[in-house]
Amino acid sequence: MHDIRAIRDNPAAFDARLxxxxxxxxxxxxxxxxxxxxxxxxxxxxxxxxxxxxxxxxVGAARARGEEAEFERLRALVAEKKAEVARLTDEAAxxxxxxxxLLLSIPNLPLDExxxxxxxxxxxxxxxWGEPKAFGFRPVEHYEIAGVKPGMDFATxxxxxxxxxxxxxxxxxxxxxALAQFMLDLHVAEHGLTETWTPVLVxxxxxxxxxxxxxxxxxxxxxxxxWWLIPTSEVTLTNTVAGDILDEAALPIRMTAHTQCxxxxxxxxxxxxxxxxxxxxxxxxxxxxxxxxxTSLDEHARxxxxxxxxxxxxGLPYRTIVLCTGDMGFGAQKTHDxxxxxxxQNRYREISSVSVCGDFQARRMNARxxxxxxxxxxxxxxxxxxxxxxxxxxxxxxENGQTGDGGVVLPQALSPWLGGKGRLTPDxxxx
RNA sequence: GGAGAGGUGGCGGAGUGGUCGAUCGCGCCGGUCUCGAAAACCGGAGUGGGUGCAAGCCCACCGUGGGUUCGAAUCCCACCCUCUCCGCCA
Numbered sequence: 001m002h003d004i005r006a007i008r009d010n011p012a013a014f015d016a017r018l019x020x021x022x023x024x025x026x027x028x029x030x031x032x033x034x035x036x037x038x039x040x041x042x043x044x045x046x047x048x049x050x051x052x053x054x055x056x057x058x059v060g061a062a063r064a065r066g067e068e069a070e071f072e073r074l075r076a077l078v079a080e081k082k083a084e085v086a087r088l089t090d091e092a093a094x095x096x097x098x099x100x101x102l103l104l105s106i107p108n109l110p111l112d113e114x115x116x117x118x119x120x121x122x123x124x125x126x127x128x129w130g131e132p133k134a135f136g137f138r139p140v141e142h143y144e145i146a147g148v149k150p151g152m153d154f155a156t157x158x159x160x161x162x163x164x165x166x167x168x169x170x171x172x173x174x175x176x177x178a179l180a181q182f183m184l185d186l187h188v189a190e191h192g193l194t195e196t197w198t199p200v201l202v203x204x205x206x207x208x209x210x211x212x213x214x215x216x217x218x219x220x221x222x223x224x225x226x227w228w229l230i231p232t233s234e235v236t237l238t239n240t241v242a243g244d245i246l247d248e249a250a251l252p253i254r255m256t257a258h259t260q261c262x263x264x265x266x267x268x269x270x271x272x273x274x275x276x277x278x279x280x281x282x283x284x285x286x287x288x289x290x291x292x293x294x295t296s297l298d299e300h301a302r303x304x305x306x307x308x309x310x311x312x313x314x315g316l317p318y319r320t321i322v323l324c325t326g327d328m329g330f331g332a333q334k335t336h337d338x339x340x341x342x343x344x345q346n347r348y349r350e351i352s353s354v355s356v357c358g359d360f361q362a363r364r365m366n367a368r369x370x371x372x373x374x375x376x377x378x379x380x381x382x383x384x385x386x387x388x389x390x391x392x393x394x395x396x397x398x399e400n401g402q403t404g405d406g407g408v409v410l411p412q413a414l415s416p417w418l419g420g421k422g423r424l425t426p427d428x429x430x431x
Numbered sequence: 432g433g434a435g436a437g438g439u440g441g442c443g444g445a446g447u448g449g450u451c452g453a454u455c456g457c458g459c460c461g462g463u464c465u466c467g468a469a470a471a472c473c474g475g476a477g478u479g480g481g482u483g484c485a486a487g488c489c490c491a492c493c494g495u496g497g498g499u500u501c502g503a504a505u506c507c508c509a510c511c512c513u514c515u516c517c518g519c520c521a
Contacts, residue, residue, distance in 0.1 A: 039482095043489095046490040047481095056502055060501075245478090
């Protein structure tokens with residue numbers, strides 16, 4: 001959410017920065033018009049309230065002095081003011097709600113350094129790591145690998161749940177689990193993140209805090225009693241500090257969690273329907289940092305490195321790109337995407353997204369810290385990043401390790417979580 | 432799900448109709464004392480909003496939302512949350 005004072009101070013600058021996102025019209029004039037109405041109503045309501053309070057104080061005094069006529073006069077005055085206050089505060093609340101709704105629906109401002117662009121095609125590659133392997137055969141997609149087929153069962157999942165679900169079994173299920181454990185252990189032991197286990201059902205306000213609501217309700221699932229299934233543990237991890245005033249010494253807070261994630265994939269009909277690239281339910285190891293404003297950009301670089309480290313340990317070729325203004329998510333100031341090489345598709349595909357949100361989410365969830373020595377609390381900065389999407393990582397491991405005969409050589413780094421085993425045979429055995 | 436207890440400022444904990452934004456203790460900040468520190472003593476400090484060049488002034492906030500009353504932290508209603516016990520249960 002945006003700072004209304006900042007918009008008031010320099011509406012043109014706000015519009016200009018916002019305009020760097022495509023298809024966003026100038027909106028400061030509308031905001032300021034509502035804000036002016038709002039402030040006028042507040043002023044009127046508070047003036048009336050002050051008058052009521054003053055009269056109300058005199059009422060008691062008049063009665064104590066036994067001035068019956070004065071008592072009755074003041075009583076009537078209070079009653080009159082009271083009605084006025086009720087009407088004016090209602091009006092003020094309407095305008096206040098209108099302003100808040102509008103502010104909640106406006107995306108974050110891209111940092112100046114973010115490249116301008118309309119969409120995916122304008123993203124800028126920052127670096128590449130690893131060489132796509134030269135196979136002596138035509139590599140296939142993960143679900144086409146003979147050794148994978150027995151362990152990746154879309155038909156049974158469809159029987160249970162429908163399209164965009166998968167059931168993993170045997171060796172493939174174990175590799176999937178190993179990947180998640182490997183990621184968590186790496187982040188905890190070597191990157192210093194705090195392992196966290198969170199609910200996956202949350203209240204509205206948590207979803208508002210991390211900007212899934214109010215605008216993107218159709219992308220998530222809701223239970224009959226109103227809970228939302230988290231689309232990412234960014235929601236729970238980031239909202240751990242909602243409403244808090246933290247000591248500066250407590251920052252940065254670095255968390256990681258491995259959770260189920262649920263997405264309706266509304267609007268993605270026909271896209272990535274084969275295999276387990278895009279599912280309604282998937283696992284992700286997420287990273288979230290809470291920092292001071294001064295350190296959030298450094299933290300963004302650090303978090304990106306944490307995600308990259310996962311792919312490097314697994315020996316998976318990837319590239320790191322910075323998203324252009326047209327491809328960036330709603331809450332981000334700047335986003336790095338990691339794209340892993342998928343030989344079956346002969347292209348790089350997104351496997352991680354690392355974003356710095358500045359104080360955008362902190363304002364929504366009222367998360368602050370008290371700078372050392374200073375008097376007033378300030379909003380924290382929040383960051384989130386996948387480290388990594390487990391299902392997609394499984395795909396990458398399987399496709400990059402395929403040997404052409406239906407088998408797969410697995411990354412050495414996973415060995416401790418695979419009981420020392422390192423290969424998937426063409427008939428689906430882990431050996 | 433049932434019964435009971437409770438939700439007050441960074442923490443603990445008073446306060447059951449007005450003068451309470453709220454006693455007090457701890458912690459925090461500044462000062463006196465000290466070579467320095469501790470102790471002691473003195474002083475300061477909540478959050479948000481409105482208004483003003485500013486000093487300041489005004490409004491709101493005692494879990495949340497309603498209500499009663501001239502007036503609510505205090506009374507009433509609903510809801511949420513926490514704790515204890517019971518039930519059920521991975």
